[in-house]
Amino acid sequence: MSKGFLPAIVLVRPQLGENIGKTARAMLNFGLTDLRLVAPRDGWPNPDAGPSAAGAGRVIEAARVFETVEQAIADCTHVYATTVRDRDMPKPVVTPSEAAAQIHGLQKMGNQTAILFGPERSGMTNDDVALADTVLTVPVNSEYGSLNLAQAVILVAYELFKTHDTTPVHQPAHPEGLATKAEVVGLMEHLEAELTKSGFFRSKDRQDSMRRTIRNLIQNAGFCSQEVQTMRGIVKSLSRRKPE
């Protein structure tokens, strides 16, 4: 994905270089690279940022510094302000997944978007938030909602990644080589024959229901072809065993 199709992450007056580094790492984990810093407290470059970026140094090196939020978002057409607490501002408020869906659509149509994150302790001022179109609030435990900066960034970056990730939500245990029904039924019949010989089905009354129980548990196991062979080897070995 080219850089032009990705939203910018804007850290507004970030305090610790370490958190800028962790933000870069969280961004790159989910494919974001456009990092913008507004008036970082300890200046820029900051020697604390590199080590905590842990391999995401190229995001740190490409970061751009601006004096004001207005300058940082000048090229953007739609801006989200991430806040934890309710600001009671007349703005739409969206969850990270909804923001990601909107941003995905906006970026696809050629809009440059940006997501603002406030300083570690205080968060953004109401004047910062007033520059945004939409407030992005991460729903958290109402009794304990202290998300740190890089954690807030990673949750948003993760939701953005999900909008274009094509990983199947569920991949079966055996993508290939699942046993055919002939193999599964072969195992059932082999087991039933040996159990009949060993006297397992003592009660004629319950024989049918017991057989169904066993057939269901074999069915539910979802064996691959190889595992059916292993199971048949087990049945064979156990039934060959001499009485002690």
Added chain:
Amino acid sequence: MSKGFLPAIVLVRPQLGENIGKTARAMLNFGLTDLRLVAPRDGWPNPDAGPSAAGAGRVIEAARVFETVEQAIADCTHVYATTVRDRDMPKPVVTPSEAAAQIHGLQKMGNQTAILFGPERSGMTNDDVALADTVLTVPVNSEYGSLNLAQAVILVAYELFKTHDTTPVHQPAHPEGLATKAEVVGLMEHLEAELTKSGFFRSKDRQDSMRRTIRNLIQNAGFCSQEVQTMRGIVKSLSRRKPE
């Protein structure tokens, strides 16, 4: 939500106390409290865990320590193993959102579930993973997938929280007090009357299309009742202005 309805987070041979603390914080942010530690490298309690837990001390204090993974998951009926790289193990592989949906269902039906996370550097052994029912893999940037422990935990905890969170994905800018159409049309007509007087509609040909343009932009602004009044004040003030 009572503890009994929440999955356990199991850290398998965690190395740094700081990461255990950050995990506790990530858990509590999204309402998880059942932390289990398997053979933590530096023993337990670990003085490094508390400070990085930042207010989630009660999760640290309630953490239980086990010698083996088998012991840690003894009361569970379904276990997920979180891995980054593909293990090529014959197990279903799910994304965090799919795992969260499954866990939500399992827990609701009274099952205790657990999610395993491996040691910081090496990840879990294949023997650890073999104890799990399902592999949970976070889809990440294929060129840079170095999620740290607490980040992996927070993404999974966040998805679990989403399964029972009732926050609307989109809340309008004005949950109450949106302007009625009578108020909106009143503003349109007021503005059109003043613009007619000021000679804005010079071209008779384009008058209708210009009026529609203005009506659409007022419509799209989504004013609340109060904002319509503010806009009418602005129109009144500007149209009262004397020529210089």
